[in-house]
Structures are given as structure tokens and as C-alpha cells.
Amino acid sequence: MRKGVCVVGLAAPAMIAIVLLAGLIKANAQQAAPAAPEVIIDNFSFDPGMLTVAVGTTVTWTNRDDIPHTVVSADGVFKSKARDTDEKFSYTFAKAGTYPYYCSIHPKMTGKIVVH
Numbered sequence: 293m294r295k296g297v298c299v300v301g302l303a304a305p306a307m308i309a310i311v312l313l314a315g316l317i318k319a320n321a322q323q324a325a326p327a328a329p330e331v332i333i334d335n336f337s338f339d340p341g342m343l344t345v346a347v348g349t350t351v352t353w354t355n356r357d358d359i360p361h362t363v364v365s366a367d368g369v370f371k372s373k374a375r376d377t378d379e380k381f382s383y384t385f386a387k388a389g390t391y392p393y394y395c396s397i398h399p400k401m402t403g404k405i406v407v408h
């Protein structure tokens with residue numbers, strides 16, 4: 293009786309560890325599969341101006357300009373702080389839709405992410 297309890301007591305943490313490990317491996321595989329899409333901010337513009345990605349994709353904006361910019365969703369979905377040269381901002385799009393955005397410092401700078 294006591295031995296049985298002991299085996300169960302060891303088996304449960306082992307099972308949990310295996311499940312967690314499998315989950316980690318799976319998560320890594322999913323992240324590695326699609327190339328991480330990037331929008332480059334340079335010369336007062338977002339490049340590409342329009343980017344189409346699948347649901348669940350993380351988009352990263354990188355400021356290559358020599359002045360700060362922001363990445364702000366027109367619908368309030370995401371909002372970066374001022375990004376200095378070579379600073380990044382990332383957002384994961386969990387829902388399909390069209391996400392227009394702009395730079396709040398230079399509102400004429402606009403871009404769009406289409407998620408489907």
C-alpha cells in the first residue's frame with residue numbers, strides 16, 4: 293500500500309515535467325516556423341506600409357531612423373512608447389482584422405497590418 297503511494301507520488305511530477313517539456317518544445321517549434329515579420333521605420337515611413345500576417349503572428353517594428361518614433365494603433369489596440377534609434381516594439385495579433393496605425397509624434401506616418 294505504502295509502496296503504491298510512493299510510485300504514484302513520483303509518477304505525477306514526472307508526468308507533469310514531460311507534459312511541460314513537450315509544451316515547451318511545441319511552443320518553440322511554432323515560433324520558429326513563420327519568419328518573424330518586421331516593419332522597418334526609416335526616413336519618416338513604415339516599410340512595408342501594409343503587412344499581411346496570419347492570426348497569432350508577432351510583428352516587430354524596428355526604428356532605423358535617427359529620431360524617435362512611436363507605433364500607435366488607430367483603434368487603441370496597441371501603443372508603443374517613443375522608440376529611439378534601433379529600439380524595437382512588438383505586438384502579437386491574436387484576432388483577425390485590419391489594424392491601421394500611425395506615429396503619434398508624426399501623425400502623417402501611417403501603416404497597416406492585415407491579420408487573417
Ligand SMILES: [Cu+2]
Nearest residue numbers: 361395397398
Ligand atoms: Cu514618427
